[in-house]
Amino acid sequence: MRERLSWLSQSRSVELIVLFCFAALIVAFGVVFTLIWDAEERASRREITSVQRVFESHKYALLNEMERYAASNAAYINIEYDFSGPWVKNRFADDMAEEFPHSGAFLLSPDDQVTFEHTTAEVSDVAPVFTNPMFQAAVAEIRTNFQELRALMPQGSGNFSGKLDQLSDIQALTIKDQVALVGSFAIVPDPGGIPISENMPYVLVTIHLLDRPHLDRILQNLSLAHLEFSPTPGDRWAEFPILGADGSVKGYMTWPPMSRSMIILLTSAPVLLLFVGLIVALATIAILRNARAQNKLKALVQKSLYDAQHDSLTGFAERKHFYERVADTLDNPPSGAAALIYCDIDRFKHINDTWGHAAGDEVIKVLSSRINTRFATNRIAGRVGGDEFVILVTGYEDATEIETATRDLLSSLNQPLTIGGKPIAPQCRAGVAHFPDHGQSAKELMHAADVALRHCKTTAQRDFAVFDPAMDDGLIENRELRSDLQTAAQDGQLELYYQPILRNPDATPTGVEALLRWNHPTRGLVPPDRFLPLAEASGLMPEIGKWVVQKAIKDAAEWPMAFGVSINVNSSQLLHPEFAQDVENALAAHGLPAEKLTVEITESQILDRIEDTQTVQQTLNNLGVRFALDDFGTGYSSLSYLHLFEFHSLKIDKSFLVGHNFTDNTKGLLTTMINIGQVLSMSVVVEGVETDAQRAFLRHSGCDFLQGFLFARPLPLSDLLTAYGQSDLDTPRVSVTPE
Template sequence: MENHGPVLPHGLSPSNQALTRVTLLGCCGLLLALFLFTATLLVFIAQEQNLSAEQHHRLDIDKALQTLASSTGTTLKDYALWGDAYQNLHLKVDLDWAFTRQNFGPTLYRDLGFDAVFVIDAQGATTYALVAGQLAAVDARAWLGQRLDALVEQARQTPAGNPVSRYVSIGGTPALVAADVLSPGNDPQVRADTGPQSVVIFVARLNPPRLLAMGQGLEIQQLQVAPAGPATDLPRLALPDGAGFLQWQPAQPGHQLLVLVMPLLLLVGLLVGVLAAFLLRRTALAAQVMDQQMQALQSGRAALAASEARFRDVAEVASDWIWEVDAKLRLTYLSERFQVVTGLSRDATLGQPLDALLSSEQGTLSQWLAAPDRPARAVLQCTYQDGSRQPRICRLAMRALPEGGLRGTASDITEEVMARRRIEYLSQHDTLTGLANRTRMQEFLEGKLLVSPPLQEPLLMLSIDLDRFKPVNDLLGHGAGDQVLHEVSQRLCRCLRSQDLVARVGGDEFVLVVPGHVTQVEIEGLCRRVIEHIDAPFYVAGHEVFISASIGIARAPADAIQADELLRLADIALYEAKAAGRSTWRFYAVQMNARIVERRRLEQDLRQAIDQGQLQLQFLPRYRLADRRLVGAEALVRWQHPRHGLLGPEVFVPIAEDSGLILPLSNWVLQAACQAALDWPQALPVAVKVSSAEFQRAKLVARVKAALDRSGLAPERLELELTDKLLLDDRRQVLDIMRGLKSLGVRLLMDDFGTGYWGLQHLQSLPLDGLKIDRSFVAGLTGDTAGRSIIQAIIDLGHALSLRVVAEGAQSLEQFEALRDMGCDEVQGLSLAEPLTGEVLGRQLAELAGGWRSMR
């Protein structure tokens, strides 16, 4: 016999023992390295979280200081441009008006939080001082320090309405000091003094209560002024202008992470160590079994041959678990993997018929296997129930055995099949609402039209578009809009039968397909029911939201028998419903298609109208109520169409906005209006409306500047009337564009004030020169007390903000007199003067010298 060396304990050969030792050392080293890496990474993450929290606090405090400076500047601007303040604190000092009547008194301290207010006259003397809400005989220099002179001089060198500010230290307490010159603003009733201007100063100290309140709002602990001396471990933020430092108690989210995670990490390390010991033991046992198998293989070549045949068969198919059945299809072998994958008992399953475990869509497995045309090697998809009684899907691969019976593998493909079904579902349905999408709707519609001939089985299609839905997204966000769309889909489903189809085919567009005989009364009842359901309020994010719906109706076979054509006709009817005032429905009619064709023809004609000189301007005069003199005119564009005659802007401007022609149309109006005004004998301003569709996307500032440069018109003679719809866009960008227009020198008027999205917060922040009262308010002036009160409030509000107030649409002498008595500045109306061409307006200016024409 050959000498195989000494026999080691537990039956291990030298090679297996060495393998076990290497495995032990490798596993221990790997676990130790992994634990140290994880602990180091955790400490690094904790430090990064602490640094990130401190940086976040710095940014929050800096932003809060900027907000304080911005709000202080805005408030100071409002008071500095107040015509009454100019009269009572610059031209003269009226303590009764300023303090007793609280126009410039305690409310600045009590409500707005300004610790001190000073007015410095032209000689540098403090003419008015308010400290802690009380009158004080104190000199501003003694209270604020000698740096006041530089601040006052800087304020006088800066245009009115542009406050300057800086931080100073008052008795060790930092304070924000803002200054601006007193100015009459745009108040036409106040005559400006030509001498040096008085300066008003607002002081807001960063005292402990204010800093604590600021810190609470930012969720920052113990925000306070840093004491003088060496820096501590607390984070610090330097104030501008060397006014000192702020410090706060830093948050330590990283420490909390360590406290929470480190014990868990230690526990996981312990468990992994125990598991590693268990695996090492199993490795030793496996080595022992391997030695025993080797001995068994050497002594039994017949058993080795059978094992090799079995493993060759297994290698031919990919498997999760292996099975064998005898000639009667009873399970005779199941691999150990069977119990892990299926959760079923291996011992309890052996001996059972294959049909008791697996089933197929083709019938029982025994019937399928007995089929004469079944291939020797086959793959079949089957289903079974796992140990939790949940359905599972597997792919069965098999081959016949020479001695009878079958051998094969079973691969679990449940997740693969579910994913494929999910993809098929998503390709047919809208992910937000769960409704059918356009593809599914098209297939459903085509199937109904092909399977059931329309003459025998009519079909109804409703195209639905939501009205007033865009403001929901713009004002409340797309999340709120998604909630509304989901609720709309549920309401639509409640309006229909089970055999009907609801589909979402666009952002806020839905289609209802109703097969079967439906009478006219039933159709109108369905439309009424849909509109009533959608008109009901939606409650989203604490807001009550109201929208409505417009419906277009097309029928097969009455209108069309092709799916695409039916959709097109329903959309045409929907367009008519929206044009009819929305929240209604319209049936498709042949003349609707003619109107669509005419609209497209007008769009094509409008593209050539500018180049062919078909556009013309008329001017609606505007008069000042105080002396009845002509003070300006509004440009109105008309289209001299070759076939339809003279068309007003209400006909073609909406077409221009929808088709993208609004930009060349607006450029023509701007250039023509500026050129016409340049030829007038008097230097009166000309007003031009600006569409919200062109406000942001059309480089408005550059276009206005180009029109002024080409015409040579003085910028202050051009007034741009802005609509409220532009506020639905990015308001920061809107404000930047308005400031750019103001930098050119043009004037900005708010059109149709009170009827849309304009609000008081916008008036305070937007650089406007005036506002126009909508004609709907003026129409109810003489017969409605409430209407008169609204107009009076708008006039008072405009004057308080130093804005010029213009009333449009005045129609009678009583309205003119009432507007004049209420203090309205200017008025325009068709009864006062019809729109005139530029030449006619110029001749009347020369003949009448600006006087008011007599009413017709």
């Protein structure tokens, strides 16, 4: 009995142990189930929150893209000042459509009229957008903010930088049976510095349907397998509502949830009851997978934010992020000298138009790499426009060291490069603003550097300029000169001066070079290096160049001297479709033999469009027109270009004769260049001869022809006729151009 009781007691004990274990198993399962359920719920909420953040970052990125096209001085001038339909179409129907995918783009005038429209086939009727009260309210608020900001703005500032978020809006709207993100952005100047109209601003509107291609672009920033837009809530999928500006639900963004822990747990429940260890393992695996998924999603959210703040081609900061980083840096002034460098690529649109946007992108990548190489540390770099870079540099000894670094940077940027087997010669310029002398905030430094850059581009005397307060006044003067220049030719204000080219050693005149002068009615004689860059930047060179061609040929046909005339032609004029025909017509109209006309082009112009340049040159050569390579030695001086083109003359730049440059090494280089020209059967002209010592050296070096103040300054036609007209009639006729 005692043994039985003992066994029963043991059995009961075992039963109690088993029951306890079973109960413990149930409790453990319940606890594990509850923990996983709770973790699943929290993971689902975090997942929804993360996807919502990515979606909001995507909307912010769309506004960032719109900012590049709506907030610029060029857009404001061509839309508000003098509305240019072709420019608007090129800006928003060509460039923006290619680089910024959207379903429709529109430009609203101040009276809400659609002045420009560009849509895809998916958008058939946009009337519901413009009649939507929420859209109308957003546009009205943008214009109200514009008025308030303009009223608070210092006179003549015109700078909305840092306030552009008050001039834009993006919201979800229903277009028939589709939902789209509709962005609105006021057309405003940036970085400013130009007069602001009293009118309400134009507003750029873009429509982005939430269709499959658009969802796929959002999906690129997520680790989800699929993403859908649904007009109604789903059943088992994760989702969040897309709300309109009035809080109404426009639809739902839905996707298969990343975490499937609960489904796995419920399916495995019978096995989990028998194998506690397996339960723990599966639970652990589920939790770890969920943690990894959340970490991956968090990383993708961070990447999405980074992408929204940085340019995809260069990795440089976008405009807004650049301002923020510079502001943070200047809040705690760095040690040493600091400055902001505003860099611009001249005629970048010409590169895109000639070689294509893919080549333009490659140029941007190469130049940004050169910037990274030159400023590897202590810098903040940004890309604030298609062809504009800004760099805040810190930690230098003084301003002189920064300016030396800027000069080295531009020397690197302006080196030729090869894209797809085609040589491209970028020409970059820069404006420099020193901190804190020229500004104590990002906005002030940006404005000062931009003013210096524009001054550099309009004077065309060097590759970069340091800000000076007087430059602001110079910009106003430039605008006035640019306006006056538009009618200078018709008003008889332009005049050609002629500088003789003389045979060495007997100083017999063998030709003249035509040099353009501007007799302004109130300013007097405006130097060519003052107004020619303005003409080039304003697109007036083809028209002015055509006048020069007509005038020079007419004068040469009428004067009694036997020699002819040389004219300088820049690339925009040389490659104009009608240039060769204009020259042929002028020669025929005035009866000047073609061999009495020489066209001078520079080395840098050759690299613009080699094949087109060869075609124009061959056409004119067939007529008998001669060509001279001007300013030889200051560009790339590649002998391969001398073989590619048929030049009759080689003109060596005057810089080799200037004072401290006229050394023994320079003399040796001059002799070598003279020999190169003669070996290639070209006559050689050295420009800028001003002293007898220079003339004696060039006579000894065997130079063919000379030009400079030692013999004659540029002369108006009347003085040229007085100096050479009568005496030339009594001398044998000589060749038209050096040969």
